[in-house]
Amino acid sequence: MRALLDFTSIKDIHYGKDPVSDAWLLHFMTSNHLENFMDPIKNASPEQLRFMVALDENQVFAPCSDWLFKRLVTPGLAADLLQEYIYVWKTLIKLVRTHVSDKYQRRLILNLCRHKFKQALDASILIPWRLLKGMITIFLSRSGLDDPYRNRKSILVSRGRAYLESDFFKRAMESCPYPSLDCKCLEDMRFELDMIELERLFRLSTLPDTWCADLFSGDFSRYSSCFSKDKIDFTGMRNIFGKSRSGLKILYLPDESGGLPADLLMVKSLLRQGHSVIMAFKEGFCFDSPTFWDNENDPALTEVLKGAYFITESRISKNELLDTLRKNPFVIISDGTRERLNLIRCSVTFARAWKESDLILAKGWANRRRLIKNTHQFTRDVMCFHRNRNGRFKLEFKAKSHTTHKFSELDITAKADEIIAEMQQARSERKAVMFYSGIVGSIPGQVEVAIGLLRTFVSDLRSRLEDTYIINPAEHFVEGMDADDLMFMWEKVQRSGLISIWRFQTYADIERSFELMGKKVPTVWVGKDATYSTGCTKERYIAQDVQKQHRELQILGPGPDKFLRRREYGVGRFSDVVIES
Structure with a gap:
């Protein structure tokens, strides 16, 4: 029998309060193949997950809506949960x-999938889309x-491109605003026009994602009546873009391929306004969702994506x-998955x-379920937009957690510049500049022990040199800085060209400490x-570079051939990935 602590939303649940509840939660996570310790290559570590989700210590996160999670942890198979399973089976x-x-x-x-499906119904613990993803893998x-x-x-x-060229789309986009704009200066007028353009886009x-079947017929008359009924308050959107006219980093999560040409027109508008955009596609087949590799097989898509830079690395630094x-x-x-948005399964990239974005723009009903209908707060502002089953446009905003503090590139660079200024001052005083790298x-x-050793040894060095x-x-x-931020800061310092001696910790140093x-x-x-440290290993290669x-740079310590132990430090953490056997 399932025994969980009482809760009203996912964010209320924490490990460490009751062993019976914890056992069931781990059973839920492992059954859905979402537990990091079971598969650290495919599943995000708690530190990586905290790049995206504002989590307290031992707080539970599940990649589904609160409604679905409640059904999965409730004994028995509720009728509405059964309908979710039936939907994926029919699909x-x-x-x-x-x-x-x-x-x-x-x-x-x-027949093989039927066995999997019956097993899922009996347990009624699998997230339906995790079940579907597994059956699709078999297929x-x-x-x-x-x-x-x-x-x-x-x-x-192709039909999405035809939609952009239709009379309906051109009229909707190009008509002058009414009533006329009331602006005090040209800058305000430009901003108002930009916001009107974004609202329309x-x-x-x-619209194409809502009725993708219409795209095969080319009949857009159905859209006109629906579009004319959209009365939405865009104040939240205006506030976000109004606060940072200097440029935002935006992570854009599209919905289906039919609406992609219109999405790219929106991207073009955002770029013109001075923002930068990262668009995340699926890694592989996920029905109508665009995948990272589609442009290699579709000349029309290659054409509309002209000018975009593709990052193929799944673990980019x-x-x-x-x-x-x-x-x-x-x-x-690529988001690294073949399913609906699943932050536990997403790639490091x-x-x-x-983490580096200022705003998440998420399109579609499915993204809304995972981001808005999940009561967890996120580390970045999230704006979801979609159409409901009746074709009505919806725009919803979830502000980032108040506990989140983002160290921007400017913040980290400023800290690095402070250290570089101290190095320049030392060089002007004809002092040698030594950088000490240790575990x-x-x-x-x-x-804490490692920091104590570093402080003790460096203090002794200063007294002797x-x-x-x-x-x-x-x-x-x-x-508040995680390992990613610190590595970024130190690399700026290390590549300044001001280091005279780069000393790497030896075992003799540790004994002396x-x-x-x-x-x-x-x-x-x-x-x-x-050589036991991944951070030092990365720094050793930077030193050689x-x-x-x-x-004139002197490198002291273990030779480069000794730095072969560590392949990657834990994403966002101050410890290494376990050495693979």
């Missing part, structure tokens, strides 16, 4: 019968297809992402794109040095 049957012509393979796939692997909707989406995009871009955004105002990434978070539970300015990263910790502290070396520290431009 799967239609997919298989339409795209698998071989009778043997068709019966095999349907794709057995049928040999990678995207059965490729031709359909190509037609949708928000409403018009949602913060530095690389920001550098790409500086050079390319319109970037396209997507998580970092979310901080690589040994679980030893962060004359005219040497030593930078100890442990002395420049900024409360414990000796100065009057302690023996604990077992967990025996044999450790900078800097040395190519500044040949």
